[in-house]
Amino acid sequence: MSPLHDWPYLVAAIAGLTVITVATRTSFFLLPARFTLPAGIERALRYAPACALAAIVAQGVFAPEQRPFISWYNNQMWALLAGSLVFAKTRNMVATITVGMAVFTVLRLWA
Amino acid sequence: MSPTSAPPRSLPARRLLPQMDHAAYQEGLRAMAPLAVAIGVWGLVTGVAMVNAGLTIPIALLMTFTVFAGSAQLAVLPLLATGTPLAVVWVTALLVNLRFVIFAAAGRRSFVHLPWQQRLVAGYLNGDLGFALFSRRFTEATDHGTPEQYGYFYGTAVVNWxxxxxxxxxxxxxxxxxxxxxxxVLAAYLALAAVLIPMVREVPALVGVAVTAALAVATVRWPMRLGLLVAVVAGVAVALAVEAVQGSVVARRAMPDSVLPQQGDA
Structure with missing residues (x-):
């Protein structure tokens, strides 16, 4: 059975994700005032989300089938490169997605 | 501290929401309105990606209404699709969400006096953009937890939600x-890249992200996707090391600008 049709697994996953989101967003709203965020921890916390997102994007784009695929023929790689350049220039997420998907589609159909 | 002069507290909303200033609420609505298009595109991509990755419509709807965190939802999609153990799924989401802990620490002065139910609701709605607007609007504030602040906060939160x-x-x-x-599904990665790029304006973050990306690809075949977590821990450690080598930390900004996306994310 595909994990995406294993609904007890998915419902458990979603319940946990909800708890995690609420817990992180409300963390310091609920903690007593004597708890503060030490500077060292705060610095680590600043890097963790960027690294986690990088890991997900890198695996998704450069290892789409759970196997490294670093090649000129990796269409997703070119799409990500084009999208990232557009974002760096425009800071516009809509333009980033549009250009990235356009590059991917052109390569998929014609390359 | 619930307001004692409030009208009969029969509606559940009265127990879950603090007293708000109406003009500030309107101001919050107007401040967030121009961002609604970007939030909408991000939501659209997340919705399409969830179903395109293979989630059924009821499960995708359940996820969107409960989790309400775009980056985390998109980040765990490829993990759910491969039946990754729940612990790894959850830790990944936790890592992506850690920026919210910084937001909560930064915004607590304004919310800490509310009853706990109200803090819970406010925290749940404290996404990236609302937090960015709220911080900018009240940087100079000397009073915290005013009806004006709550009005503005909930104005932005309503548009966002x-x-x-x-x-x-x-x-x-x-x-x-x-x-x-x-x-x-690629659209999801492009959207995540747009959230990620503004976070890597400084050298330590850039090095950390590069190390993480390389390790994540190299370890992709490790059992239970554990390579993902190892890559993140290594990346954070490298970023901190680079920061230490760079010398004393130059007077850090009070607000964690570097973790705020420019637009998008819920």
Whole structure:
């Protein structure tokens, strides 16, 4: 059975994700005032989300089938490169997605 | 500290929401309105990606209405699709969400005096954009936890929540109609890249992210996707090391600008 049709697994996953989101967003709203965020921890916390997102994007784009695929023929790689350049220039997420998907589609159909 | 002069507290909303200034609420609505399009596109992509990755419509709807965190939802999609153990799924989401802990620490002065139910609701709605607007609007404030602040906060939160959910539901319903070969899962990675790029303006973050990306690809075949977590821990350690080598930390900004996306995310 595909994990995406294993609904007890998915419902458990979603319940946990909800708890995690609420817990992180409300963390310091609920903690007593004597708890503060030490500077060292705060610095680590600043890097963790960027690294986690990088890991997900890198695996998704450069290892789409759970196997490294670093090649000129990796269409997703070119799409990500084009999208990232557009974002760096425009800071516009809509333009980033549009250009990235356009590059991917052109390569998929014609390359 | 609940307001004692409040009218009969029969509606549940009265127990869950603090007293608000109406003009500030309107101001919050107006401040967030121009961002609704970006939030909508981000929600649409998330909705399409969830269904395109293979989630059924009821499960995708459940996820969007409960989790309400775009980056985390998109980040765990490829993990759910491969049946990754729940612990790894959850730790990944936790890592992506750690920026919210910084937001909560930064905003606590304004919310800490409310009853706990109200703090819970406010915290749940404290997404990236609302937090960014709120911080900017009240940087100079000397009073915290005023009806003006709550009004503004909930004005931005309403626009954020409504535009995100409407667009997500539209994306979920559309997602089933779009062929998988069109590769809309890639749109999710492009959206995550747009969240990621503003976070890497400084050298330590850049090095950390590069190390993480390389390790994540190299370890992709490790059992239970554990390579993902190892890559993140290594990346954070390298970023901190680079920061230490760079010498004393130059007077850090009070607000964690570097973790704020420019636009998008719920």
């Amino acid at each position: 409504v535009s995100w959910q409407v667009a997500s539901v539209a994306g979920i319903l559309m997602g089933g109609l779009l062929p998988t070969e069109w590769g809309f």
